[in-house]
Each structure stands twice: as structure tokens, then as C-alpha cells.
Amino acid sequence: MSPLTQKSARNILLGQDNNALVFLFAVNSLVFVLINFIRIVYFLSDIPLEFFNKQILDWFTLSPVPEVFFARPWTIFTAMFTHLSIWQLISTLLWLWAFGYILQDLAGNSKLLPIYLYGGFVGAVVFLLSNNLFPVLERNILTTPAMMGGGAAVMAVALATTTLAPDYRLFPLINGGIPLWVLTLVFVAIDFATLSGGNAGTGAAHLAGGAVGFFFVKQLQKGKDWSAWMNALVDWIDNLFNPEKKKEQQKQSEKHFYRANRKPYEKIANITQQKLDDILDKINQHGYAFLTDEEKAFLKRASDEEL
Structure with missing residues (x-):
């Protein structure tokens, strides 16, 4: 088996260590199952779903109202993993798979999760700012739906992947394939069309997430890795709770040093x-x-x- 074949075989192993794509699939799916399980309990208990929204869902989604947000600041992160509709979840996972798989193949496993988190975080900030700074949106802020879903985060992954490899071909058997930038253009156009509607804050959040993905890759190409601190933090936490793994890494690193009991040029x-x-x-x-x-x-x- 050639090395390139070995590389492809390794990449398709969804259970491999440090597979950020599988991790994101799992987190989004588990949150969806948890929220909908509670929703079913409310329904079977004959409790109005309005109570479910106020008592459960609102603690996961991002409200544009400043007073509500500051009472629940964690929603700036939980919103990007929260989906109530099965179709919303499927849409997020399909787009994430389409772009995330390519990104991992080209840039490794250590970039996907940071890009997703950066995009979701910046998108959430833009959602809050746009709904509070623009009068046309601010006057309807009390009726503006809370933001949920991985739209901004996935948009960041999409733009990062396209910036890294714009000429990457999808479905190569169809007239040589479809350039990746065409799929991304369709994805961006859908969100751009929402800017003139009442849900403009969400559209702006998605586009802001895409901008983060673009600049992330541009900085990476200049040698500046925005994900370095995040990966270092994850490794530190991992080593903290898995000391045996740290010892194993140390043993592996020792193999790169010369040992006196071995001839310098021994084959x-x-x-x-x-x-x-x-x-x-x-x-x-x-x-x-x-x-x-x-x-x-x-x-x-x-x-x-x-x-």
C-alpha cells in the first residue's frame, strides 16, 4: 500500500483520536437529543410548550436583548451547538461534513474545532451588536427570535476551506468536478439574501463567521496560527487528566536523541x-x-x- 493510500485510509477512520469533525457531530447531536427529549417530556406531561421555551430552551439560545444575555452569558457558546428542528440539525451537519472533511484532510485535525468556535463566537457578538445598534432592528428586538444553530460556525469552516483550496473539486466525475468556491458562493448567497429581512441579525452573524474563517487561513498562510493557544490548552488539560499519555509522549521524544550504547551510524x-x-x-x-x-x-x- 502506498503512503498516499495509507493517508486516505487513516483519514476516513471516524473513530481515530483527535477527530474534531466527529467531536462536533457528537456534541451537536447530543445537545439536540437532550433538548428534544425534555421537550417530549413537557408534551407528554401536558405542559404548554411556552413553558418549555422559557424554562429550558431560552437557557441555551442567544437572546438579542442585552438584559437577558447578561443574565445568561454562556449562551454565546451554547447557541452554536443548539438545534431544535431536525432539519436545522441536518442542514448544519451536512454543510459541516462537506467543508469540514476537506479542511481536515488539507490542514489536519487541529484546525477545524478552533475555526468552528471562533466563527460561532464572532457570529454571536455580531448578532448582539447588529440587533442593538441598527434602529430598524432595535425597535423590534423584543420580537426577534433568539439565535441558535451552528450557522455562523459552519460558515467560518466553509470560508476557511475555500480560502485554503478554492480550486478543490467536488464530484470529479461530473465534467471534471465542481469547484469548491461555487458551493461556497451558493452558501454565502443564501445568508446574504436574509440581510434585507427581519432576521438580518442572524444573516450578519453568519457572514461575520465566514469572515473569521477567511482571515484565519490568511494568517495561517503567513505563519500565524490563531489556534495554537487553544490546542495548547486542550493538550494541557488532556495531559492533566491523562498523566500516562504524557509519559508516553516523553518516551517517544527520547527516541530522537543519541544514546551512548548505540553506534552513531548503526543502521x-x-x-x-x-x-x-x-x-x-x-x-x-x-x-x-x-x-x-x-x-x-x-x-x-x-x-x-x-x-
Whole structure:
């Protein structure tokens, strides 16, 4: 099996460690199941759904009313994972799969979740500001629906993926494929059309999320990784609760140092396969673009030799 084939085989393993796409699918789905389970309980108990909205749903969704938001500041994060309608959830997951899978394949597993969170957070802030700063929206703020769903977050993923690889082809068997930017243009146009309606705050939030994804990749291409602090924090927490994993990482790092009981130029069996595995792991975590020229050359030679 060639290294590129091995890479593809690894990428489609949905149960692999650090798969941000699967994590986002799981969180969005679990929140949906939890909220709708409680909603069913209210319904079967013959409790009006208005009570469900006030007692349960409003604690997850983002209200544009400042007094309500400041009483529930956590909703700036929970709203991006909250879906009440099954069709809203399916729409989020389908768009997330379409763009998130490509993003992980090109940039590794460590970028998708930060982009999703950045997009959702900035989108929520823009939703609050637009509904309170523009008079045409502010006068109807009490009747404006609370924001929920991963629209802004997924828009960030979509723009980040398109900025990273605008000529990426979907459905290559259909006349050479559809460029990724065409799908993104349709996605953006749908939200842009809502700016002239009463739900303009949500449309502006989605477009703001898309802008975050665009600038994230532009900064990444300049060598500035906005996700570095977030990934470092996650690793620190992971190591805090999994000390054995930290010890294992230390043991692996020790293999890169020279040991006195080994000859400096001793040829070790399977060293080529080990290096190949290290490069494939690096692609899986950070993306092909982060390989050095030497690693890319090695991967090409290994592919030609079918190692």
C-alpha cells in the first residue's frame, strides 16, 4: 500500500483520536437529543410548550436583548451547538461534513474545532451588536427570535476551506468536478439574501463567521496560527487528566536523541517505515502543507517504491 493510500485510509477512520469533525457531530447531536427529549417530556406531561421555551430552551439560545444575555452569558457558546428542528440539525451537519472533511484532510485535525468556535463566537457578538445598534432592528428586538444553530460556525469552516483550496473539486466525475468556491458562493448567497429581512441579525452573524474563517487561513498562510493557544490548552488539560499519555509522549521524544550504547551510524531495521509513519502522523495532525521539503521528497520516494 502506498503512503498516499495509507493517508486516505487513516483519514476516513471516524473513530481515530483527535477527530474534531466527529467531536462536533457528537456534541451537536447530543445537545439536540437532550433538548428534544425534555421537550417530549413537557408534551407528554401536558405542559404548554411556552413553558418549555422559557424554562429550558431560552437557557441555551442567544437572546438579542442585552438584559437577558447578561443574565445568561454562556449562551454565546451554547447557541452554536443548539438545534431544535431536525432539519436545522441536518442542514448544519451536512454543510459541516462537506467543508469540514476537506479542511481536515488539507490542514489536519487541529484546525477545524478552533475555526468552528471562533466563527460561532464572532457570529454571536455580531448578532448582539447588529440587533442593538441598527434602529430598524432595535425597535423590534423584543420580537426577534433568539439565535441558535451552528450557522455562523459552519460558515467560518466553509470560508476557511475555500480560502485554503478554492480550486478543490467536488464530484470529479461530473465534467471534471465542481469547484469548491461555487458551493461556497451558493452558501454565502443564501445568508446574504436574509440581510434585507427581519432576521438580518442572524444573516450578519453568519457572514461575520465566514469572515473569521477567511482571515484565519490568511494568517495561517503567513505563519500565524490563531489556534495554537487553544490546542495548547486542550493538550494541557488532556495531559492533566491523562498523566500516562504524557509519559508516553516523553518516551517517544527520547527516541530522537543519541544514546551512548548505540553506534552513531548503526543502521536500524524498519527505520524507513518508522519515519514514514511519523510523516503520515504529521500530515494527519497538521496537514500536508506543513511538511518540510525533505519530508515531501521522502514521501514521494516512498510512494514510488511502494513502501
